[in-house]
Amino acid sequence: MNTPAFATTPERILQRLDWHVVRRLDGLLQGDYRSLFHGYGLDFSDLREYQLEDDIRYIDWNVTARMDRPYIRQYYEDRALTAWFLLDLSPSMNFGSFSTLKRGVLLDFVAVMARLLTRHGNRVGAVLHDGHARRVIPAGGGRMQVLRLIHEISRESATGNVPVTDVGALLDAGLRLIRKRSLVFVVSDFISVAGWERRLRLMNQKHEVVGVRVLDPSELQLPDVGAVVLRDAETGEQLYVDTRDRRFRQRFEALMADHETQLMGHFRGVGADLLTMTTDHDLVRSLLAFAAMRKQRRR
DSSP, X not given: OOOOTTSXXXXXHHHHHIIIIIHHHHHHHTTOTHHXXXXXXXXXXXXXXXXXXXXXXXXXXXXXXXXXXXXXXXXXXXXXXXXXXXXXXXXXXXXXXXXXXHHHHHHHHHHHHHHHHHHTTOEEEEEEEOSSOEEEEEEEOSHHHHHHHHHHHHSOOOOSOOOOOOHHHHHHHHHHHOOSOOEEXXXXXXXXXXXXXXXXXXXXXXXEEEEEEEEOGGGTSOOOOOEEEEEOTTTOOEEEEETTOHHHHHHHHHHHHHHHXXXXXXXXXXXXXXXXXXXXXXXXXXXXXXXXXXXXXXX
């Protein structure tokens, strides 16, 4: 269902996603996009006793237990939500062992989320970093803004080797740029130099942060395909490995499992959600699972 990031025009990409993803989400979520965005753009106002027509999702169960009768939270709702996408477009995102590159998954995710947000009158912006340069798309609304995002993500990155990805630099750019409290998606494979965790905490203190990790399944579990030469997309370094060696594959999988545990711990530690998407994923199923997780967390 996914096409490579550079295969077609922004208009065609958006048409494909509208038909294959957005329409399916419309039917399955039945307009309940609060399950994806609930809590964002809302500031707590007051508590009052529950009335029959109220939405039970806003019941404050702690206060209800103390008062022995149901109380509901009231919110001031912002005029419009602003969402930002912090996008890692480093060379490692151009990898994929299936028909889709990780960058293609990133593109589809951003386009769909931007489409859903702007359809409801919200604004979206982005910071794109490819290791050579950083580009900023100021926050805006409407369909043209979504097309602009697709166009900028689809642009070829600068050539040549780059330093190993530093997610911290991407977060630093977001901390400097985003002033008003916003919904911030950090989209990366998180194959990065260490030290970005502190900036993630700072970001989540100022904004609502969602991590979106994009992976290819072979990055977690090496297939047995014999002797191969692996090339680091960012440094250009090459390494000869024999994937027939079961012990080598086991060591690789143990290393990646440890990285997985640490990454999940970083997000859990700051109270931010982490969505994992793979190049063999179904975007609709991934977003529905994500919506269910967020709904469960806010009960």
